[in-house]
Amino acid sequence: MTEPREIFRRLASTITNYDPEAASKTTKEALAAGVPPIRIVEEGLAQGLKQVGEQFGRHELFLPDLVMAAEAMKEALSVLEPELKKTGEKRTTQGRVVIGTVEGDVHDIGKSIVVAVLTAGGFEVIDLGVDVKTSVFVEKVIKLKPDILGLSALLSTTVLKQREVAQALTDALQRTRVKLVVGGAAVTKDWAEKIGADGYAKDAFEALKVSKELLGK
Amino acid sequence: MGPLAGSLKVLSSDELERIHQTSLNILERTGVVFKSQEALKVLDRAGALINYEKQEARIPSQLVDESLQSVPNKFMLYARKPEHDLQVGDGGVSFTNGFSATYVLESLTMQRRLARLSDLRDFTRIADALRCVNYVITQCVPQDVPKEVVELYIAFTMFKNTSKHCYPATYTLQGARDMIAMASMLVGGREEFMKKPGIVNGVVCPTSPLRFSADATERLMEFSGHRIPFGIWSAPMAGATAPATLAGTLVVQNVEVLAGLVLSQLVGSGTPIMYGSGASVMDMMYGTSASGSPELGILNVASAQLAHYYRLPCYGTGGVIDSKTPDGQAAYECMLSNLLCALAGVDVIHDGVYGILESGMTANYGQLLISHEIVEITSRVLKGIHVDDDSLAEELIEKVGPGGDFLRQRHTQQSFRGEHWIPTLTDRSPRSEWERLGSKNVLRRAEERAHEILRTHIPEPLDSEVQKELELFVTKREKELVGAA
Numbered sequence: 001m002t003e004p005r006e007i008f009r010r011l012a013s014t015i016t017n018y019d020p021e022a023a024s025k026t027t028k029e030a031l032a033a034g035v036p037p038i039r040i041v042e043e044g045l046a047q048g049l050k051q052v053g054e055q056f057g058r059h060e061l062f063l064p065d066l067v068m069a070a071e072a073m074k075e076a077l078s079v080l081e082p083e084l085k086k087t088g089e090k091r092t093t094q095g096r097v098v099i100g101t102v103e104g105d106v107h108d109i110g111k112s113i114v115v116a117v118l119t120a121g122g123f124e125v126i127d128l129g130v131d132v133k134t135s136v137f138v139e140k141v142i143k144l145k146p147d148i149l150g151l152s153a154l155l156s157t158t159v160l161k162q163r164e165v166a167q168a169l170t171d172a173l174q175r176t177r178v179k180l181v182v183g184g185a186a187v188t189k190d191w192a193e194k195i196g197a198d199g200y201a202k203d204a205f206e207a208l209k210v211s212k213e214l215l216g217k
Numbered sequence: 218m219g220p221l222a223g224s225l226k227v228l229s230s231d232e233l234e235r236i237h238q239t240s241l242n243i244l245e246r247t248g249v250v251f252k253s254q255e256a257l258k259v260l261d262r263a264g265a266l267i268n269y270e271k272q273e274a275r276i277p278s279q280l281v282d283e284s285l286q287s288v289p290n291k292f293m294l295y296a297r298k299p300e301h302d303l304q305v306g307d308g309g310v311s312f313t314n315g316f317s318a319t320y321v322l323e324s325l326t327m328q329r330r331l332a333r334l335s336d337l338r339d340f341t342r343i344a345d346a347l348r349c350v351n352y353v354i355t356q357c358v359p360q361d362v363p364k365e366v367v368e369l370y371i372a373f374t375m376f377k378n379t380s381k382h383c384y385p386a387t388y389t390l391q392g393a394r395d396m397i398a399m400a401s402m403l404v405g406g407r408e409e410f411m412k413k414p415g416i417v418n419g420v421v422c423p424t425s426p427l428r429f430s431a432d433a434t435e436r437l438m439e440f441s442g443h444r445i446p447f448g449i450w451s452a453p454m455a456g457a458t459a460p461a462t463l464a465g466t467l468v469v470q471n472v473e474v475l476a477g478l479v480l481s482q483l484v485g486s487g488t489p490i491m492y493g494s495g496a497s498v499m500d501m502m503y504g505t506s507a508s509g510s511p512e513l514g515i516l517n518v519a520s521a522q523l524a525h526y527y528r529l530p531c532y533g534t535g536g537v538i539d540s541k542t543p544d545g546q547a548a549y550e551c552m553l554s555n556l557l558c559a560l561a562g563v564d565v566i567h568d569g570v571y572g573i574l575e576s577g578m579t580a581n582y583g584q585l586l587i588s589h590e591i592v593e594i595t596s597r598v599l600k601g602i603h604v605d606d607d608s609l610a611e612e613l614i615e616k617v618g619p620g621g622d623f624l625r626q627r628h629t630q631q632s633f634r635g636e637h638w639i640p641t642l643t644d645r646s647p648r649s650e651w652e653r654l655g656s657k658n659v660l661r662r663a664e665e666r667a668h669e670i671l672r673t674h675i676p677e678p679l680d681s682e683v684q685k686e687l688e689l690f691v692t693k694r695e696k697e698l699v700g701a702a
Contacts, residue, residue, distance in 0.1 A: 112622055203649060
């Protein structure tokens with residue numbers, strides 16, 4: 001196999017071009033050419049995402065760009081993940097985050113921004129979506145063993161579900177195995193402390209900062 | 218610049234007609250004073266009724282009609298760098314920086330001191346860098362330069378520090394002549410200048426009510442003789458130098474501008490003229506000029522209508538501020554008149570990117586950047602709302618459906634830059650980010666931006682031969698003017 005510099009550059013550019021189709025197609029090509037899956041991510045795709053993240057940090061790019069880059073990354077990873085499982089290789093990331101909006105709450109945008117910012121910041125993010133049942137959060141924590149569980153709630157009525165999830169994790173003996181971070185418009189620092197969360201993030205940028213701090217990065 | 222320019226009107230066509238008719242009556246029966254025998258002779262020869270003793274010229278409406286025939290309704294202002302060339306009168310709205318402050322309010326100490334030549338250099342350099350300053354005017358008058366030579370230094374400093382079109386202030390006939398001589402060097406000689414006099418422009422201000430001083434008249438004739446585009450900027454104060462009523466104030470302004478226009482076209486037929494307004498009211502408590510007043514705003518809207526009635530570009534006044542510090546009052550004053558002028562379709566909003574406080578007295582670097590932000594906002598408003606298949610996004614709305622996420626759509630990524638104004642100075646960050654960056658208010662951020670521009674922006678340098686020629690000229694003239702004194 002030739003030195004796959006060119007393919008890494010192309011993989012990265014599918015992300016910087018925000019092109020999910022090309023990201024998935026180029027990833028397949030790289031796999032077919034025998035490039036190890038772990039190198040496809042780390043030396044190819046992740047480099048593109050890092051570049052977008054840095055440009056976002058310098059205010060040269062904006063949220064829609066970040067989100068679209070994260071979408072392209074997601075598309076490529078859906079091709080790669082089965083391969084990564086086969087080889088048993090682990091991506092080096094800042095950490096694994098499982099995130100979702102609690103039951104009864106269908107607000108998506110804020111969480112989408114958090115997902116994009118965390119992804120661009122080097123985290124592996126698994127988004128469970130909106131209106132997620134408490135039992136599903138517990139199942140996913142057991143199954144996916146994330147470093148961080150992020151719970152979003154925008155309504156003053158649905159914040160109570162964050163306490164319910166915290167309690168359910170304790171009952172399932174999972175609470176100490178995962179850092180719990182809460183956020184969303186209706187959530188305050190006081191509330192986070194009251195339900196014994198490990199972290200509180202008012203917005204996407206704080207979410208990134210708090211996640212790094214909690215994992216000692 | 219945008220489909221909303223010219224959409225705002227405050228006068229009906231009947232009302233415009235009445236202002237016009239009243240102005241003609243005043244011109245014909247009362248007349249205007251020109252403190253220049255030469256000007257009176259020119260008007261006399263053309264058929265005006267002259268009282269040489271009182272220096273009054275009564276101007277028949279036929280002369281007004283003739284001058285309106287010969288004056289162009291659009292023209293070019295040329296820049297040292299052709300990409301900054303500017304057409305005036307094509308329906309677009311242009312902005313300048315602020316004009317002619319005497320003092321500078323220091324950034325951190327908020328102490329007021331006299332303006333220096335280095336301030337003019339720095340303000341000109343910042344204006345050169347700012348996107349919304351379409352051409353540059355004299356932000357402050359250096360007080361550390363002898364009065365006899367200040368016009369020379371203003372022109373030299375401005376030519377050096379901006380490659381945009383500029384208007385170096387002149388106050389006397391001699392100053393205007395020197396400035397023209399220097400502008401000629403910029404374009405490669407007198408002959409070239411006569412082909413391209415729009416490399417500079419000028420402003421002539423009547424002294425309300427209904428008078429042109431000797432200096433103003435002589436400069437008006439000098440500019441017209443060279444076909445240099447200029448604004449006749451009339452600034453009556455309602456209740457003091459014009460009737461308290463805004464309609465009456467517009468009549469005084471209109472008479473002055475039309476009188477100046479007639480003289481300009483008699484001296485130099487075809488000289489481009491901008492219909493200028495700085496009309497405002499007098500503050501009835503303190504007797505000061507209320508530049509930041511709502512009345513100045515709507516008087517400017519009316520002036521744009523009058524200018525366009527005559528098919529002349531309007532040289533309006535927007536962005537002006539009475540507040541003494543760059544505070545909330547400064548922001549709302551600057552915003553109001555800029556927005557009104559822009560919506561009225563004022564062709565050149567002089568002072569838009571103002572950066573001056575205290576009714577023209579005191580320049581401030583932070584305020585210049587804040588004013589620029591206000592003009593950016595105004596420019597976005599002017600763009601209005603574009604409606605077509607793509608912007609209606611029917612298919613997209615169907616695709617995303619109830620509860621969906623538009624942020625994750627390619628359409629969003631492809632269209633937000635053209636649709637949304639993206640601020641660079643205005644803060645909308647989450648509190649955490651704002652605190653991380655030092656919890657700075659807009660003035661602090663604006664001052665930092667101003668200093669950053671001064672650190673990093675280098676204006677296109679003058680051609681070295683031209684620079685030498687200008688230096689020699691300034692040195693020579695300085696010897697003649699100060700040496701002789």
